[in-house]
Amino acid sequence: MGWLAERFAALTARPAFAPLRRRWSLLPPFAQHLFKSLLIGSVAAAVLSFARPYVPGLAGAETTATDWAIKFWQDRFDLSHASDERFVFFDIDQRTYRAWGEPLFVPRDKLLELIRFAAEAPAKLLVIDVELAKHVPLGGTAALAPPTRTASSDPDPDLALAAYLRRYTAGSQQTAHSTSPHAAFPHMIFARTIGPRAPPDAGLQGPLDAAVLREERPSEFLEDVVRASNVLHWASPLSDRDDDGLVRNWRLFEPTCLDRTPHAIPSMALLSWAVLRTPLMSQGAFSPAAFQEELRRRFAPSAATCVPAAAPPIVSNASSSEPWVLYDGTLRKRLVLSSRPSDLEQRIFYKFQASTTLADLFSRVPALLITERSNQPLSPDLVAGKTVVIGSSYEAGKDLHQTPIGEMAGAMVVINQINALMEFGQFQEVSRGIRWAGLLVLIMVFSLSFSFFTTTWGAQVSTLVLNAVLLPLSLWLFQYGWWLDLVFPLFVLQAYQKFIDMEVTPPPVIRRHRHANEET
Amino acid sequence: MGGVAALVMAAISVPLIGGWSVRAAANPAPSRDVGYIERIVGDLKNIRIDRQGQSMQPAILLPVRVDDRVVLKRGSELYLQLGNRRVVITEKDSPYRVPMVDAPPAFLTRLRSTLMSLGSKLTSQYVRSSVPVSTSSRGHEGPLSLPVVEDDVSRLSVHRTTIHIAWDGGTPPFVVQVLSAQGQTLVAKEGVQEWRLRLLWPPGPMMEGPARIVVEDGAGQRISKLLNLVPVQSLPGRISQGDLPPALHAVIAADQLIQTNRRQWGLEAYQDLAPLADSYEPARLLRDCLETIPSCYSH
Numbered sequence: 001m002g003w004l005a006e007r008f009a010a011l012t013a014r015p016a017f018a019p020l021r022r023r024w025s026l027l028p029p030f031a032q033h034l035f036k037s038l039l040i041g042s043v044a045a046a047v048l049s050f051a052r053p054y055v056p057g058l059a060g061a062e063t064t065a066t067d068w069a070i071k072f073w074q075d076r077f078d079l080s081h082a083s084d085e086r087f088v089f090f091d092i093d094q095r096t097y098r099a100w101g102e103p104l105f106v107p108r109d110k111l112l113e114l115i116r117f118a119a120e121a122p123a124k125l126l127v128i129d130v131e132l133a134k135h136v137p138l139g140g141t142a143a144l145a146p147p148t149r150t151a152s153s154d155p156d157p158d159l160a161l162a163a164y165l166r167r168y169t170a171g172s173q174q175t176a177h178s179t180s181p182h183a184a185f186p187h188m189i190f191a192r193t194i195g196p197r198a199p200p201d202a203g204l205q206g207p208l209d210a211a212v213l214r215e216e217r218p219s220e221f222l223e224d225v226v227r228a229s230n231v232l233h234w235a236s237p238l239s240d241r242d243d244d245g246l247v248r249n250w251r252l253f254e255p256t257c258l259d260r261t262p263h264a265i266p267s268m269a270l271l272s273w274a275v276l277r278t279p280l281m282s283q284g285a286f287s288p289a290a291f292q293e294e295l296r297r298r299f300a301p302s303a304a305t306c307v308p309a310a311a312p313p314i315v316s317n318a319s320s321s322e323p324w325v326l327y328d329g330t331l332r333k334r335l336v337l338s339s340r341p342s343d344l345e346q347r348i349f350y351k352f353q354a355s356t357t358l359a360d361l362f363s364r365v366p367a368l369l370i371t372e373r374s375n376q377p378l379s380p381d382l383v384a385g386k387t388v389v390i391g392s393s394y395e396a397g398k399d400l401h402q403t404p405i406g407e408m409a410g411a412m413v414v415i416n417q418i419n420a421l422m423e424f425g426q427f428q429e430v431s432r433g434i435r436w437a438g439l440l441v442l443i444m445v446f447s448l449s450f451s452f453f454t455t456t457w458g459a460q461v462s463t464l465v466l467n468a469v470l471l472p473l474s475l476w477l478f479q480y481g482w483w484l485d486l487v488f489p490l491f492v493l494q495a496y497q498k499f500i501d502m503e504v505t506p507p508p509v510i511r512r513h514r515h516a517n518e519e520t
Numbered sequence: 521m522g523g524v525a526a527l528v529m530a531a532i533s534v535p536l537i538g539g540w541s542v543r544a545a546a547n548p549a550p551s552r553d554v555g556y557i558e559r560i561v562g563d564l565k566n567i568r569i570d571r572q573g574q575s576m577q578p579a580i581l582l583p584v585r586v587d588d589r590v591v592l593k594r595g596s597e598l599y600l601q602l603g604n605r606r607v608v609i610t611e612k613d614s615p616y617r618v619p620m621v622d623a624p625p626a627f628l629t630r631l632r633s634t635l636m637s638l639g640s641k642l643t644s645q646y647v648r649s650s651v652p653v654s655t656s657s658r659g660h661e662g663p664l665s666l667p668v669v670e671d672d673v674s675r676l677s678v679h680r681t682t683i684h685i686a687w688d689g690g691t692p693p694f695v696v697q698v699l700s701a702q703g704q705t706l707v708a709k710e711g712v713q714e715w716r717l718r719l720l721w722p723p724g725p726m727m728e729g730p731a732r733i734v735v736e737d738g739a740g741q742r743i744s745k746l747l748n749l750v751p752v753q754s755l756p757g758r759i760s761q762g763d764l765p766p767a768l769h770a771v772i773a774a775d776q777l778i779q780t781n782r783r784q785w786g787l788e789a790y791q792d793l794a795p796l797a798d799s800y801e802p803a804r805l806l807r808d809c810l811e812t813i814p815s816c817y818s819h
Contacts, residue, residue, distance in 0.1 A: 072634060075624040098768060098802075359603040359621050360552040369558060369580055377564070379579035382556050472631055479627070 562596030
C-alpha cells in the first residue's frame with residue numbers, strides 16, 4: 001500500500017500537475033482530507049466491486065442477509081394486493097397417513113377423491129405434488145380390504161385415476177370452444193419423477209456428479225393420458241438445497257432426457273405461473289403446450305447427450321443458450337429463464353410458514369377431512385377459484401425440508417415458489433446506476449464522519465448511518481421483490497477503514513474523544 | 521454496531537412516514553374468509569350459521585367469515601379452524617360470533633421488534649441458569665398427585681370391568697382405594713410399588729353416581745379425588761373411523777374423547793389407552809401425555 005502511495009505521490013509531482021497541486025494547496029486542510037477520503041472510498045468500492053466473486057465471506061454474508069430479510073417478511077399481508085394468489089393445501093398429514101393405514105404409496109383412490117373434489121369445485125389450478133411414476137395395482141384401501149371384495153368389485157385404483165383423467169381431458173376438449181378451460185376444467189400439474197441419468201454400465205459405483213444430466217421417469221400408468229391432454233401437464237418438483245441444508249433457490253426448469261430424447265421440463269412453479277399469467281409469446285397466443293415446446297427448443301440438451309453410448313452425460317453447452325425473457329403483465333416485471341441464472345434470480349421469497357396466520361390467503365386442510373368424512377356434506381367454497389396443492393407432510397414421506405423460515409413440507413415449498421413468482425417475480429437488484437449513486441453518497445458520509453471524528457468514532461458513526469438508513473430501506477424494498485444490497489456497503493466501509501488506517505493519518509479537524517493510545 | 525442502531529431504532533415509537541403504521545395491520549376486509557369448518561358433531565339440523573342475515577348450510581370445509589353467527593342446540597358441536605387456531609364451539613358458547621383473526625404486523629412493527637430483539641441480545645448479560653436432573657433411575661420426586669383424575673369433573677362409564685389409575689410423586693409402597701359415595705370400599709390394593717395400577721371392579725353392575733379414588737403413600741401422604749360414574753349412553757358420540765386396526769381405532773377414539781373435553785373425559789380415554797400402551801407406541805404417547813402435569817393436552 002505504501003508503494004502505491006509513493007507511486008501516486010511521484011505521479012502528482014510531475015510538472016503537468018503543477019496547476020492542480022497549486023489549487024490543492026489552496027484548499028483548507030479539512031477539504032483536502034475530505035477529497036482524499038472520497039478518493040480512497042471510491043477506490044475501495046471499485047476494487048471490491050471488481051473482486052466481488054473472490055472476496056471471502058461476501059457471498060455468504062449476502063445469503064445470510066437475504067435469509068434474514070425473507071424471515072423478516074414472512075406472513076406478509078398487504079391490503080393493496082387485492083389480487084393476491086390464494087392457496088389451499090390438501091395435506092396428507094400424519095393423521096391422514098394413519099387413517100389411510102400407513103400405506104407405502106399415497107393411495108391412488110384417495111388421491112382421485114382429492115383431485116375430483118378440487119376439480120369439481122372448481123379450483124383455479126391444481127398441483128399434485130405426489131409421486132405417480134409407479135403403478136401400484138392394489139394400492140390404498142383396496143389393498144387393505146378383504147381379497148374377495150377387491151377382486152370382484154373395486155377397479156384398480158391407478159387405472160381408475162387414469163380413466164378419470166382421460167374423461168376429464170375429453171370433457172375439457174368438448175367445452176374448450178364454448179367456455180374457458182380455466183373455469184370448468186382447471187389445469188392439473190403433476191410432479192414428474194426425475195432422477196440422475198446414469199449410463200447403463202455405470203453400475204452401483206457410478207459417480208454421481210452434481211452436473212450430471214437428469215432423466216425423467218415416465219409414469220407407468222399416466223404417461224399416455226397426460227400426453228394426449230391439453231389440461232394435464234408434467235412439471236419438475238426439483239429445487240436446490242444448499243450445502244447448509246436449506247432450500248433457498250428454485251430451479252425454474254430442468255434440461256433432461258426423456259426416453260433417450262432431449263427434453264426440458266418447467267418447474268411446477270414456473271408452469272403454474274405461465275398457466276395463470278399467460279405471458280406473451282413471440283409465436284402467438286399463449287398455450288401451455290406452446291410454452292413447453294418453446295422451453296424444450298431453447299433449453300433441451302443436445303441429442304448426443306441422451307444417447308447411452310455417447311460421451312459422459314454432462315449437460316452440454318448446447319443447453320446454455322440465450323436467456324428467454326418473458327414478461328409478467330400483472331407485475332410489470334420480466335421473468336428471465338436462463339441456464340445460468342444469478343443467485344438472486346433463483347431465490348425463493350418464502351411467505352407462508354406452516355402455521356401461517358394469513359387465513360384468507362392460505363388454508364391447510366388435512367386430507368382426511370375430505371376422504372374420511374363419513375356422510376357429512378362437504379362444501380366446495382373453500383377451494384373454488386383457488387390454487388390447490390396436494391402434497392404430504394407425514395414423517396415417513398420424507399418430504400420435509402429446511403428453509404430460511406423453518407421446516408416445511410415439500411408442497412409448502414411449492415406453494416411458496418408459486419406465490420413468490422406470482423407476487424414478486426424474480427428478485428432483482430436495484431439498478432446499477434442507483435446502487436453506485438447510493439454508494440457514493442455513503443462514501444461521502446463515511447468521508448465526512450472520518451474527517452470530523454477519530455477513526456474509531458468515524459467507523460461507529462458510519463456504521464450507525466448504514467444501519468439506520470440502509471437497513472430499513474433495504475428491508476422495505478425487499479417486500480416488492482427488490483434487493484438493495486446492504487452487505488456490500490458494509491464491506492466497502494471495512495475496506496475504506498483499512499485504507500484510512502494505512503494511508504490517511506492527518507489530524508482530524510474536530511476531535512471529540514481522544515483515546516490514550518492514539519498518539520499523533 | 522448493530523446494538524447502537526438497535527437502540528436508536530428502538531427509540532422510534534411513532535410513524536416516520538405516512539402509511540407506515542406502527543400498529544398491526546388492519547384485519548382483512550370483513551367479507552374475507554378467516555377459516556373453515558373442520559368437524560361437525562351432532563345433527564346438522566341442530567346447527568345454524570347466519571351470515572349477514574342469510575342462513576348457511578353447515579358443511580365440512582365451509583368457509584367462515586368474521587361476524588358469522590353460529591347457533592348450536594343441545595348435543596351438537598362445531599370445530600372451526602380459524603387462522604392457525606382450532607376453536608371448538610359447544611352449546612354453552614352459542615350463539616358464537618366468529619372473531620377476527622390475528623393480523624400480521626406492519627413494516628415498522630416488524631422492524632422495531634427485530635431491532636429490539638437484536639439490541640436486547642447484544643446488550644443483555646448471559647445469566648447462567650440450571651435445573652437439577654437425575655442421571656440415575658427415573659424418579660418420582662415431589663408431592664403425591666393424581667393428574668389423570670380431575671376432582672369432581674372426571675367421568676367414567678360404568679360398563680367397564682377394570683379401572684386403570686396412575687399417580688405421581690410420593691414414596692412407595694402405596695395403598696390405593698376406590699370408595700363409593702357412602703364411603704364403602706369398592707376395590708382396593710395395598711403394598712403397591714409402582715405408580716400405575718389396574719384394578720378389577722367387583723362383579724355385578726356398577727352403580728352410577730360419585731365415587732372417590734384415594735391414594736396413600738408410605739410416608740403418609742394422601743390424595744383423594746372425586747369422579748362420576750355415568751351410564752355408557754352419556755359418552756360423547758364418536759365418529760366412525762372405518763376399517764382401522766383395533767389399536768389405532770382405540771387410540772383415535774381416545775383422542776376424540778380428549779378433544780371433546782379433556783377434563784371430563786380424560787380418565788375415560790385413559791382407560792382405553794392404558795392397556796395398549798406397552799405394545800402400541802401412539803397409545804403410550806397419549807397415555808404419558810395424560811399422566812403429565814400439566815398435561816400436554818392442556819396447551
